Amino acid sequence: MTGSNLQELKNYAKELLPSAIDTLKEYLRFPTISAQGTAIPETVQYVEKMISEAGGHSTVLDDLGGNPVVYGFFAAGPKGDSSKTLLFYNHYDVQPPEPLDEWNSEPFNPSVIDGKLFARGVADNKGDLVARLTAINVLKQAEGGLPCNIKFLIEGEEEIGSPNLAPYLKKYKELFQADACIWEFGGKDEEERISMVAGIKGMAYLELTCVGADIDMHSSVGAYVDNAAWRLVQALATMKNQDNEILVEGFYDGIQEPKESEKQAVKALPFSEEAVSRIYGLKRPLITAARGSDPRDAMVFEPTMTICGLVSGYTGPGAKTVLPKSASAKVDCRLVPGQDPDHILESVKKHLKKHGFDDIEVSMVNGQKAYRSDYNHPFVAHVMQTARDVYEKEGILAPNSAGTGPMYDFGEQLELPIVSTGVGWVESKAHAPNESIRLQDFEQGIVHMAYMLSGFPAALKSAEEETNAI
Amino acid sequence: MTGSNLQELKNYAKELLPSAIDTLKEYLRFPTISAQGTAIPETVQYVEKMISEAGGHSTVLDDLGGNPVVYGFFAAGPKGDSSKTLLFYNHYDVQPPEPLDEWNSEPFNPSVIDGKLFARGVADNKGDLVARLTAINVLKQAEGGLPCNIKFLIEGEEEIGSPNLAPYLKKYKELFQADACIWEFGGKDEEERISMVAGIKGMAYLELTCVGADIDMHSSVGAYVDNAAWRLVQALATMKNQDNEILVEGFYDGIQEPKESEKQAVKALPFSEEAVSRIYGLKRPLITAARGSDPRDAMVFEPTMTICGLVSGYTGPGAKTVLPKSASAKVDCRLVPGQDPDHILESVKKHLKKHGFDDIEVSMVNGQKAYRSDYNHPFVAHVMQTARDVYEKEGILAPNSAGTGPMYDFGEQLELPIVSTGVGWVESKAHAPNESIRLQDFEQGIVHMAYMLSGFPAALKSAEEETNAI
Numbered sequence: 001m002t003g004s005n006l007q008e009l010k011n012y013a014k015e016l017l018p019s020a021i022d023t024l025k026e027y028l029r030f031p032t033i034s035a036q037g038t039a040i041p042e043t044v045q046y047v048e049k050m051i052s053e054a055g056g057h058s059t060v061l062d063d064l065g066g067n068p069v070v071y072g073f074f075a076a077g078p079k080g081d082s083s084k085t086l087l088f089y090n091h092y093d094v095q096p097p098e099p100l101d102e103w104n105s106e107p108f109n110p111s112v113i114d115g116k117l118f119a120r121g122v123a124d125n126k127g128d129l130v131a132r133l134t135a136i137n138v139l140k141q142a143e144g145g146l147p148c149n150i151k152f153l154i155e156g157e158e159e160i161g162s163p164n165l166a167p168y169l170k171k172y173k174e175l176f177q178a179d180a181c182i183w184e185f186g187g188k189d190e191e192e193r194i195s196m197v198a199g200i201k202g203m204a205y206l207e208l209t210c211v212g213a214d215i216d217m218h219s220s221v222g223a224y225v226d227n228a229a230w231r232l233v234q235a236l237a238t239m240k241n242q243d244n245e246i247l248v249e250g251f252y253d254g255i256q257e258p259k260e261s262e263k264q265a266v267k268a269l270p271f272s273e274e275a276v277s278r279i280y281g282l283k284r285p286l287i288t289a290a291r292g293s294d295p296r297d298a299m300v301f302e303p304t305m306t307i308c309g310l311v312s313g314y315t316g317p318g319a320k321t322v323l324p325k326s327a328s329a330k331v332d333c334r335l336v337p338g339q340d341p342d343h344i345l346e347s348v349k350k351h352l353k354k355h356g357f358d359d360i361e362v363s364m365v366n367g368q369k370a371y372r373s374d375y376n377h378p379f380v381a382h383v384m385q386t387a388r389d390v391y392e393k394e395g396i397l398a399p400n401s402a403g404t405g406p407m408y409d410f411g412e413q414l415e416l417p418i419v420s421t422g423v424g425w426v427e428s429k430a431h432a433p434n435e436s437i438r439l440q441d442f443e444q445g446i447v448h449m450a451y452m453l454s455g456f457p458a459a460l461k462s463a464e465e466e467t468n469a470i
Numbered sequence: 471m472t473g474s475n476l477q478e479l480k481n482y483a484k485e486l487l488p489s490a491i492d493t494l495k496e497y498l499r500f501p502t503i504s505a506q507g508t509a510i511p512e513t514v515q516y517v518e519k520m521i522s523e524a525g526g527h528s529t530v531l532d533d534l535g536g537n538p539v540v541y542g543f544f545a546a547g548p549k550g551d552s553s554k555t556l557l558f559y560n561h562y563d564v565q566p567p568e569p570l571d572e573w574n575s576e577p578f579n580p581s582v583i584d585g586k587l588f589a590r591g592v593a594d595n596k597g598d599l600v601a602r603l604t605a606i607n608v609l610k611q612a613e614g615g616l617p618c619n620i621k622f623l624i625e626g627e628e629e630i631g632s633p634n635l636a637p638y639l640k641k642y643k644e645l646f647q648a649d650a651c652i653w654e655f656g657g658k659d660e661e662e663r664i665s666m667v668a669g670i671k672g673m674a675y676l677e678l679t680c681v682g683a684d685i686d687m688h689s690s691v692g693a694y695v696d697n698a699a700w701r702l703v704q705a706l707a708t709m710k711n712q713d714n715e716i717l718v719e720g721f722y723d724g725i726q727e728p729k730e731s732e733k734q735a736v737k738a739l740p741f742s743e744e745a746v747s748r749i750y751g752l753k754r755p756l757i758t759a760a761r762g763s764d765p766r767d768a769m770v771f772e773p774t775m776t777i778c779g780l781v782s783g784y785t786g787p788g789a790k791t792v793l794p795k796s797a798s799a800k801v802d803c804r805l806v807p808g809q810d811p812d813h814i815l816e817s818v819k820k821h822l823k824k825h826g827f828d829d830i831e832v833s834m835v836n837g838q839k840a841y842r843s844d845y846n847h848p849f850v851a852h853v854m855q856t857a858r859d860v861y862e863k864e865g866i867l868a869p870n871s872a873g874t875g876p877m878y879d880f881g882e883q884l885e886l887p888i889v890s891t892g893v894g895w896v897e898s899k900a901h902a903p904n905e906s907i908r909l910q911d912f913e914q915g916i917v918h919m920a921y922m923l924s925g926f927p928a929a930l931k932s933a934e935e936e937t938n939a940i
Contacts, residue, residue: 035788096790102685160788201690205789214751215572218901219802220671220872222776224756224765225746229777229799230710237707240700242826276695280795281684284829286694295694306692307699308792311785313778314800318505318630319675319835320566321802321874322778322901325750329699330784332689332791356712359754365789402690404791431688431792 005142006389006451012138013446020134020446021117021439023050025110027126028119034067034093034160043092044068047129047154054133055140056152061172066164067093067156071175074136077145081457085149087178089410089418090129091158094121095431102433116436123428125184127437128445129154131423132182135449142450148457151178155406158184161205161366162406169413179460180379180417181410182449185403187424188441190275194391194448196421198380199372199400200407201303202335204344205365208232209328210357216313219321229312232327235357239305239331239348244287246305249354250347256338258301261375262399269296269398279427299402304334330365334404341367369408372400377417382459386452387421390444421448475612476859476921482608483916490916491587491909493520494600495580498589504563504630510537513562517599517624524603525610526622531642536634537563537626541645544606547615551927555619557648559880559888560599561628564591565901572903586906593898595654597907598915599624601893602652605919612920618927621648625876628654631675631836632876639883649930650849650887651880652919655873657894658911660745664861664918666891668850669842669870670877671773672805674814675835678702679798680827686783689791699782702797705827709775709801709818714757716775719824720817726808728771731845732869739766739868749897769872774804800835804874811837841877842870847887852929856922857891860914891918 027050032043044060044067051058051072062068070092076082097107097120105111107120117127132152139146153176155165169176189195212228240246258266273286273295288298298304308331313324333344345364352360373380380397387395397419407418423445429435497520502513514530514537521528521542532538540562546552567577567590575581577590587597602622609616623646625635639646659665682698710716728736743756743765758768768774778801783794803814815834822830843850850867857865867889877888893915899905 035786035790095792096784096786098784098786098790099686159791203791205791212753215899215904216569216902217750218873219776219778220774220804220874221746221750222774222802222804223768223772223872224758225750225752226714226754226757227776229780230706230714233703233706233777233780234710234712236700236703240704242704244696244700276691280687280691280695282695283682284696287696288694298693299690302693304690304692306689306793307697307703307782307797308689308790308794309783309785310699310703310780310794310797311782312780314566314568315779315781316505316566316568319800319802320505320568320778320901321629321673321675323776324778324780327777327780330789332692332789334690334692402693403688404690429685431790432686434685 008142009138009450010447012141013443013450016134016137017443020130024127024130027130028110028122029108031108032093032121032156033096034157035096040067040156044070044156047092050133051152054136061168064164064167064171069168070152070154072152072154074146074150076147076149077143079143080145080147082149084457084460085151085178086453086456087151087153087176087181088132089181090152090154090184091125091156092154093156093159094124095159099433104434115440116438118434118436120435123424123435123437124430127442128184128422131442131445132449134446135453138446138450139453143454147454150453151176158405161203161368163366165406166409169409173413176414178414178416183407183418183420184405184422185424186421187428188426189270189396190272190426191270193270193393194387194395194421196383196387196395196419197398197401198375198419200370200405201400201402202339202341202368202370202408203404204333204335204341204367206331206333206345206348207328207363207365208235208331209326209361210359211326213325216325217323219323222323225323227323229324229327231357232312232329232360235352235355235360236329238355239351248347248351251303251344253343254338254340255336258399265375265397265399266296266300269396271296300398300400301336303336303339306332308332334402335370337370337372339370341369368404368406370400371407371411373417373419375399378459379417380419382455383419383421383452386455387448390448390451478612479608479920480917482611483913483920486604486607487913490600490604494597497596497600498580498592499578501578502563502591502626503566504537504627505566510626514538514540514626517562520603521622524606531638534634534637534641539635539638540622540624542622542624544616544620546617546619547613549613550615550617552619554927554930555621555648556923556926557621557623557646557651558602559651560622560624560654561595561626562624563626563629564594565629569903574904585910586908588904588906590905593657593894593905593907594900597912598654598892601912601915602919604916605923608916608920609923613924617924620923621646628875631673631838633836635876636879639879643883646884648884648886653877653888653890654875654892655894656891657898658896659740659866660742660896661740663740663863664857664865664891666853666865666889667868667871668845668889670840670875671870671872672809672811672838672840672878673874674803674805674811674837676801676803676815676818677798677833677835678705678801679796679831680829681796683795686795687793689793692793695793697793699794699797701827702782702799702830705822705825705830706777706799708825709821718817718821721814723813724808724810725806728869735845735867735869736766736770739866741766745896770868770870771806773806773809776802778802804872805840807840807842809840811839838874838876839878840870841881843887843889845869848929849887850889852925853889853891853922856925857918860918860921
């Protein structure tokens, strides 16, 4: 492996850290909530400004609808290899900050407390973008230019399921072409190991709605008027039983049996029930999905069906005696390779009809297929190797994450290996109140990306040579 | 029957109507939401002002906690019978106005549209109090004084289940002593018949809460973390089946078999499925409770179990991929004579434990027993008879209403017959958006109360004489 001296990169990263934190804080002040469509244009403008300040060129793509996709390009330096390109995938949108009263600080007023930076979106995913742009600055200082071309795809609808990304990837396939991709997220696990993934689960995020009447009614009519809330509850109860078995016929259709190497990788994943319970304050023991007996297997290989939200009638303090006109549930199904979100939607519709609930409307808020990269690609080994050097500890690489993203579209259009790593930590609380990153992880993440980029062309070349030699 | 000439009472009511409407509008401007504790002192002050302006004396009772109970007293006139007393029961609190976006007018800015007065609380129960006070004014003008003593008990916690009323009734039993009671509500049915009741259902309003963790989590952990929303859904589904049978063991314990006269009265009640469906915009046919086959029977004789509210996780627009830390449901059980709210609470707790849901907390927001008056008391006949004269149409009298109130405490402490009648109509939408009364019903209600009071002493006396003669 060629490239910079690691210590030198570390020194530059330390030097650039304060201004990187300032840049990140400013970025975090935008309440870029895609679910609610807030602060999109100003955030896009700020992303372009950050790219420009790091010496790159940006293009805003918005001709295919949805929130704009920002394309960023940084050319290889005079000493770099312009035949090699690395693509970073990030998103500038964040989850809604609710419930607000559980934040110890303002979600859009970034606060540093005990070496941690708290704000909505700091871990998912604004911190990673700033770390990557800072790595570019580090490389320029250390090497006088970039070791390869670097591209960014920064979208604004990841948190609502990237509903418009696929057409952009298809149309701008040439623009985004690269040799490998670093995905948006990652971080330290409970034993301080960097935890990465080479794939991702898919999703069918469904909304179930039962409308029983035009208006809310006095609850005394419950003697003879059917109740939308009861119907929704009864319908949901037919979809998953108390043992957490998903009962929707067709739900498990098409699931690809994991490869032996993937199974072995999963067996090696660390997992501490004690740590998980402590971090979330769990009141009950862990469950395991119907087909898996180990949480590791469930995390990687098993689909889920999770109620993310329920609402009907009066939800304020005290008693309101109302028979609600409607009830709805948000149900998030995480899918594994081989499952098709459209088939899940159809299966749920058929299931409800079969059980007498054809008055319950089902719509898909977003659907994405799962993806797993080729686990044996040299890029995967290169990311692992550089992580070990930087973090001075063996990292973890799962065949796919328990989370979701539009990786399937990248894989299909760009045909490249993808590894996801980032600056989070085990208590980052993505999607929850008090989201945070630790500044030391942020600094190490900058170094890792700089070091990985520094050796990137050589790693690919040596792999090519090996392949040619065979 | 003695008392005023009916036409004369009608003339005075018409004359006093405009100022009565003004008084009512001012009363309706107070957002007296007991569930949220708003506007209590100013409403109490206004109630005292109304009593005083009608020539009565008021006393505010607040020594036993809760929102104050207003006692009002009007002495019989020189030509009246001071040995006879009628008690009116009313409440000055109202339901929360939500959902606000479904109101066509401001809920606390009373609006007259097409002869209807729209505001939160106008039908339940502020309109009735003003009608009764106006009836007193009508009688004073027509007869130069009142035909009997008149008392008022006006409480401020009916909409949250009158949790503090029983101790006041017990302590101030002598103060409220009367020969008969007119209860708070009533109105015209879909065929323009005045609809009254001589009893009331009870209530056990329960709150079920499941807490799964200290914080909301990213929904990807659904592979191994148990979900409070799923647990609540599964638990509720064990309590009532798809055929609306309540499955909680002990729920039906102690129910008194209705008397034959009550059964006959219920058979005679009017009921139009078409009208009910049209008024509420129902999407499905009516249901009937497990043990009843006719909506009339269900309405009067069958207990209910209604989900009034459900909430968990993210309920905003779009998708938030969260695994909720908790979930809760508000469940309103309407009870019939013989059922005990405390026993219902215990039965639900036992049921949940038996089905493996001992992590679900159950609390009772309010509990009240059902009550039925003696259907054969002469006061009941007098109210029916005067209604027939005033409304020029046969009225309806059910043994008890489908709704609830603290009637059991009145019956137990004061031992008197109780009939409920009022100025509502079939589309009053109590507890729902666009609550209204029709001004013509308000006027007729004033006349009915004046005419009923006018003949009240004679009706009781003739009954006493009949009893003595036997």
